[in-house]
Amino acid sequence: MSPSWKALHGHLPVTIDPIQLAERGARLTGTLPVKSMSRLASTCLDGSGDVLVDLIFERGEGEDVLIMHGSLRANLRxxxxxxxxxxxxxxEAMPWFILLRPGARRDSIEAEPDTLIVDKPLSLISLAEDELLLALPMVPMHEASRCPAGRYIAAAEVNKMHSSKMRKQSQSPFSILSKLRKSR
Ligand SMILES: [Zn+2]
Structure with missing residues (x-):
């Protein structure tokens, strides 16, 4: 492992126990290479770049409520x-989870959909990758004004409007009338 790689990624653990981290109020910040997330990397043109991780583990409101929240950011191609x-x-993904051990009482937070059951140490990379995949748009597209195809579509729309206008004009009884008048 080269020193620069270690300096960049060395302080993010491979596996985490979110509950232990929340009990002591920890925060994890650092970067993970996109390359390390094979499912995410396969949706990209290249696996270059890093995921910026900023996760906060803390006590939430209420007795014995532990939460994990924060952000995951990546610039992808x-x-x-x-x-x-x-x-x-x-x-950008903004995960927010209530952390629970398996079998923990959860009647008070039954309505909360975002619970993470922690029964073993979790892979930080898998956790980050899952959240980023959920945040990924189903159909990524340029903004219409910036998309080369968007310009063609816009031009085609203008042409269509123009030709339908012409058709309307040619079919209008007034235009027929004016033609009749001219022919007299
Ligand atoms: Zn485009």
């Missing part, structure tokens, strides 16, 4: 599904 050219995608 993906394929625009409209023009099929490469585009930059700023991906």
């Amino acid at each position: 993906v394929t625009c599904q409209r023009c099929l050219e490469g585009m930059a995608l700023e991906l």
